Amino acid sequence: SADLEQIYINLRTQADRQELRPWLGVDRYEQATLSAERQREPATVGIQEALKAHDRLVVVGKPGSGKTTLLQYLALTFARNRAGERRDLDEMRLPILVPLRDFNRHLDNCAKQGNLTNVGPRHLLDFVRQYVSSVSADLCLPVGFFERAVKAGQCALLLDGVDEVPTPEERGRI
Secondary structure, X not given: OOOHHHHOOOOEEEEOHHHHHHHHOHHHHHHHHHHHHHHOOOEEEEHHHHHHHOOOOOOOOOOOOOHHHHHHHHHHXXXXXXXXXXXXXXXXXXXXXXXXXXXXXXXXXXXXXXXXXXXXXXXXXXXXXXXXXXXXXXOOOOOOHHHHHHHOOOEEEEEEOHHHOOOHXXXXXX
């Protein structure tokens, strides 16, 4: 089994040039625009640059293009940064990788039990708490751990697999 950090290839993203201006700065924006126009290629930025510039990102790509691997890599990197093991990114938030197909099943179960009147953050936090305890039985977190961390802005929620939620209604619900 290969180590994710050894096989991961850093991704670059295409961005609308107008969206680049506020966070690349004028000089870098002009350089990216001129370079892209000369080469007839879209402007690109690395994931580290995008993460530094934005609190919220959406990664869009075809099946098999590496979206899940990117999120797994980010979760691992954020966790190692937080533990003081590495400093690849300027990131200290607690990563919470949420497989949306599993969260969707959780919401289905809540609906069957009559506990799904208004979907909201409480359902996501309940799911995260249950999910973490199911994948790591040795981990004992204090009551309200995730709630406090999320409210304090200390978490990075990495939502994976929107395309794996089957219907538009269910996607809207999650």
